[in-house]
Amino acid sequence: MRVLLFTGKGGVGKTTTAAATAARSAARGHKVLVLSTDPAHSLADALGVPLTSEPTEVDGGLYAMQVDTQAAFERSWHEVQAYLRALLSRAGVDPVQAEELSVLPGAEEVLALLELRAQADSGRWDLVVVDCAPTGETLRLLALPEALQWYVDKVFPVHRRALRAVRPLLQRGSPAPVPADGALAAAERLHRQLSEVRALLTSPTTSVRLVLTPEAVVVAEARRTLTSLALYGYRVDGLVANRVFPAPASAADEPFLAGWAAAQAEQMAAVRRDAGELPVRTQAYRASEPVGLAALSELGELLYGDEDPAAPAPEADELLTLTRDGEAFVLSLWLPLARREDLDLARSGDDLVLTLGGHRRLLALPAVLRRCRVAGAGLEQGRLQVRFLPDPVKWPSALAGAGQEPG
Numbered sequence: 001m002r003v004l005l006f007t008g009k010g011g012v013g014k015t016t017t018a019a020a021t022a023a024r025s026a027a028r029g030h031k032v033l034v035l036s037t038d039p040a041h042s043l044a045d046a047l048g049v050p051l052t053s054e055p056t057e058v059d060g061g062l063y064a065m066q067v068d069t070q071a072a073f074e075r076s077w078h079e080v081q082a083y084l085r086a087l088l089s090r091a092g093v094d095p096v097q098a099e100e101l102s103v104l105p106g107a108e109e110v111l112a113l114l115e116l117r118a119q120a121d122s123g124r125w126d127l128v129v130v131d132c133a134p135t136g137e138t139l140r141l142l143a144l145p146e147a148l149q150w151y152v153d154k155v156f157p158v159h160r161r162a163l164r165a166v167r168p169l170l171q172r173g174s175p176a177p178v179p180a181d182g183a184l185a186a187a188e189r190l191h192r193q194l195s196e197v198r199a200l201l202t203s204p205t206t207s208v209r210l211v212l213t214p215e216a217v218v219v220a221e222a223r224r225t226l227t228s229l230a231l232y233g234y235r236v237d238g239l240v241a242n243r244v245f246p247a248p249a250s251a252a253d254e255p256f257l258a259g260w261a262a263a264q265a266e267q268m269a270a271v272r273r274d275a276g277e278l279p280v281r282t283q284a285y286r287a288s289e290p291v292g293l294a295a296l297s298e299l300g301e302l303l304y305g306d307e308d309p310a311a312p313a314p315e316a317d318e319l320l321t322l323t324r325d326g327e328a329f330v331l332s333l334w335l336p337l338a339r340r341e342d343l344d345l346a347r348s349g350d351d352l353v354l355t356l357g358g359h360r361r362l363l364a365l366p367a368v369l370r371r372c373r374v375a376g377a378g379l380e381q382g383r384l385q386v387r388f389l390p391d392p393v394k395w396p397s398a399l400a401g402a403g404q405e406p407g
């Protein structure tokens with residue numbers, strides 16, 4: 001079973017490419033579901049068929065569905081949110097602020113992924129293709145289980161202790177607004193489910209394909225998205241450059257097209273150079289909107305040729321590795337298309353803090369690195385390499401020199 005997620009900036013062709021990929025894979029004999037988490041019903045528009053929150057057969061072997069994010073939200077998060085809101089206002093927080101604090105950004109889309117997990121687990125599909133909401137949303141959404149982990153680890157134990165203290169007081173006055181234990185149990189259940197979603201999303205059979213158009217603004221955002229995805233531990237197994245203009249036979253006769261083709265070629269060269277090993281597929285700008293199964297199937301065929309769109313991801317390099325280099329240790333993180341100037345690195349206690357275009361990841365250092373200092377960092381061939389040297393203060397044996405192998 002494979003899961004392919006399509007993401008990218010707004011309007012670049014995510015829905016079209018996801019549907020074309022699904023149609024192509026079904027034509028090759030796979031049982032395929034294409035699932036949209038985007039509340040705008042664009043997957044139905046692209047396929048030209050009405051969709052519901054249950055898989056609908058569109059063609060032999062090809063099914064499509066539209067997740068009802070509102071319903072998923074109501075089911076899972078409502079109770080927790082109501083409780084948080086009540087607790088905050090009871091603690092004297094202004095109701096408007098309480099409302100704001102109890103909102104978890106992107107929660108609806110994340111909950112839509114619970115449906116992805118249910119479908120992936122159903123055993124019905126060889127391939128599940130996900131048409132995600134535009135980049136910003138998706139990134140937040142994908143990172144959210146980590147945020148929630150933090151929340152549960154740090155906040156709920158405190159809440160629980162505080163609750164135990166205030167409960168007698170609450171009971172003496174008006175009753176507690178929501179049974180607190182129920183809400184905590186709901187939050188914990190939700191957390192467990194989201195952890196399972198995250199495990200599915202970061203498993204080796206799941207890949208992300210990033211769609212872009214070869215334009216400077218889009219490419220700049222694609223770089224940030226790609227590195228943030230890598231930062232959060234998602235595997236990107238390819239880029240799709242969409243709406244590529246063909247070069248005209250005569251630039252003098254067709255200056256408009258020639259201008260676009262030249263500008264796009266420049267962007268494509270930069271993308272190809274920085275993508276390294278990552279495959280970059282291209283999709284031509286079609287003469288009309290690729291809407292309906294026939295047009296999408298054709299697009300999928302042109303995009304993948306003889307390739308199986310659902311082929312297992314190539315043995316990707318490990319996302320994070322630790323190797324020895326003389327007396328130094330090298331921590332290496334896969335960060336394709338990242339640029340040095342966008343990256344910031346700091347040490348905070350036993351963590352390495354990586355910041356990249358507004359996204360932050362804490363890497364808990366293994367014991368052996370905690371006793372080292374950062375001796376340098378650089379980006380090479382799509383990987384961030386951080387060199388660590390034994391710190392003579394924390395690791396006196398390193399001073400003893402020859403023959404001392406740190407354990």
Ligand SMILES: Nc1ncnc2c1ncn2[C@@H]1O[C@H](COP(=O)(O)OP(=O)(O)OP(=O)(O)O)[C@@H](O)[C@H]1O
Binds near residue numbers: 014244
């Ligand atoms: N290769 C192409 N040639 C011509 N038109 C295309 C091509 N790819 C996509 N389109 C058209 O561009 C429009 C946007 O495509 P699509 O809906 O797939 O983008 P999206 O990234 O899913 O957008 P959103 O961010 O709104 O979800 C649609 O009208 C689609 O038919």
Ligand SMILES: [Mg+2]
Binds near residue numbers: 015042131
């Ligand atoms: Mg779309």
